[in-house]
Amino acid sequence: MFDIDYAKTPVTDFYGSNCFTETEMGKYLSDPTIRELKEVQRGQRELTSDLADYVASAMKQWALTKGATHFCHWFQPLTGLTAEKHDSFITPTKGGKVLLEFSGKELIKGEGDASSFPNGGLRATFEARGYTAWDTSSPAFLKDVSGVKTLYIPTAFFSYNGEALDQKVPLLRANQALEKQTLRVLRALGNTTAKRVIINVGPEQEYFLVDKKFYDQRPDLRLSGRSVMGNLAAKGQELNDHYYGTISDRVTIFMRELNYELWKLGISSKTQHKEAAPNQFEIAVVYDAANLAADHNQLLMDVLQSVALRHGMVALLHEKPFLGVNGSGKHDNWSLATDDGTNLLSTGSNLEDNVQFLLFLTSFIKAVDEYAPLIRCGAATAGNDHRLGSSEAPPAIISLYLGEQLSSILDDLAEAKHCSKKDRQFVKLGVSMLPQLPKDLTDRNRTSPIAFTGNKFEYRMVGSSQSVSTANVYLNTAMAQVLEEVADRLENAKDKDLESHCIIKEFYEKHKRIIFNGNGYDDSWVEEARRRGLPNFCDTVSALPQMMSEKNLQLFANQKVLSKSEVESRVEISLQTYSKQVNIEAAIMVEMCRKYVIPAVVRYLGKLSDSITKQEALGLATDEQRQIATTLSTTLNKAIAATETLHVSVAKALSYKEEVLKQAELYRDEVVVQMLLLRSHVDVMETHTDKKMWPFPSYDDLLFRL
CATH class of the missing domain: 3.10.20.70 (Glutamine synthetase, N-terminal domain)
Known part of the structure; x- marks a missing residue:
């Protein structure tokens, strides 16, 4: 030990x-x-x-x-x-x-x-x-x-x-492209000392822990990482008593060894706490250069799972292992810094720094707006489809949260009719007030896909099982493209100060539609986003083909990050992965129903019927028991029929193996829908069946036994 x-x-x-x-x-x-x-x-x-x-x-x-x-x-x-x-x-x-x-x-x-x-x-x-x-x-x-x-x-x-066959090569290319264009902008602004630009990333990793003895009895968790059936326990997360709650002795000892193993590897695990759902936790590391941060996060996930096993537990990294409670994400904290330690997303302490900050801020705003469909693809997986838009995750609509204070400053800037200067005092844009603002310019908005959190952007959509490389490739490439435009304009401008202010004003005016400081969970936001013209790709299958748009292909080519064939291959792989994941889950569900659930309910129904018959022989009342038996029998028949229909739907989807997009659409539109229907029947039967005869550990066992 x-x-x-x-x-x-x-x-x-x-x-x-x-x-x-x-x-x-x-x-x-x-x-x-x-x-x-x-x-x-x-x-x-x-x-x-x-x-x-x-x-x-x-x-x-x-x-x-x-x-x-x-x-x-x-x-x-x-x-x-x-x-x-x-x-x-x-x-x-x-x-x-x-x-x-x-x-x-x-x-x-x-x-x-x-x-x-x-x-x-x-x-x-x-x-x-x-x-x-x-x-x-x-x-x-x-x-x-x-x-x-x-x-x-x-x-x-x-x-x-x-051709790149991995996550690392595109990330290294995107880092290089962004560094090149950022240095050009800095040089145009008069910075001659910065030699390097570092794209910093700090991932926050969420995960669930379950007892291994219960995990081993759940084929769905073992083979797919999530439960395809199961009723929420009588208690869930509604009391908000798990979030930041006292960590149990067993988990504390596990975390102690986890930190030890990570620290030996030079991975600076910093923060650990209970998350919102029962048996859900989070570990966060100190930010590092994007490439190293991506490597460390992959290694962290591996170590996390290994150490958990040594303590008789299993770490679940699936985005939604349990229906009805929060899923798990991986918040990607993104920022730019020079090799001398200057954070380019920090307001600084003087007017020149403020202009630099607003230039990079509005460039990011434009990048997210211009390439929102691509950035959406950075969080497009089958697992994440269960999570996005629910109570614990931002919606699939890409938007930016800046907070009222920073948005107000930019609004003041946009309302100015023109950019001019007199004795180095620029038109009243609210810029000069920035140094007097408190350290935290914004509150937090957990409903926003991307939020400015003081000196960085927090990309909250990434799924817990994903590599952070993909999301950062798309962010970095989009930002590099916009900064290339900024650098071209500044290098060709006679008055760089004036041109800087014109760029800030123009970028914000044209792209402020992407900024939303409200509640992303509110139903009205969907309509508001549509009115603004913001895209809404609510699932993986509709999102991924957007990578193949001419605009995105040109972006990758311009920045030398991915060739057309490399983009095509990634879209195909991602769609195939989606189909394979859903296929595995559906196949498990069919098997669990046929081999375990249906026989168990039949046995229990037989036992219940025998009991009713014996009671009636004694003249005892059995009306309510008969009602339970009727409910079980009716639901059982529906479950049997739904199981067979699901099996047929899977076979149909499999027949489209050569048509990758069509196959993924069938899994989304037919298989996933049929799985939800079957689950509704199975979950009803679980509530009416003797726990001793139910073949699988319940949510109560899985979520409240550590």
């Missing part, structure tokens, strides 16, 4: 001990070599074979001292999960001996079967070659599983022809 005394071994002594950080490098590499590697990481020089050999040798020595015997290239294919291929350090020699070797060539590049991963038609089955390439910007780390230690090397994954 895990046990560590933090009084004897403080966090500072072991933090990052399983991560090949700069501190660890310094024990094995010279300062000049480390400087060369940093220049490679910053894109200032090419990676040479000699440098790769030096780093590989250092990694090997470090890993061996930790007890590792194998290394692997760790990558993020389009499955939404991670993948790894392990190789040992040993190389046979004469005399039956071995050497422990790890070359720069092995560090830089690996090879896998690309056709065995989702590729959306980019690779034929017989064209199997795919490559993994070392991502120098993300540090290697050691994974320790019950004393078995392996060196993990974060890598990109791409095809023989160079």
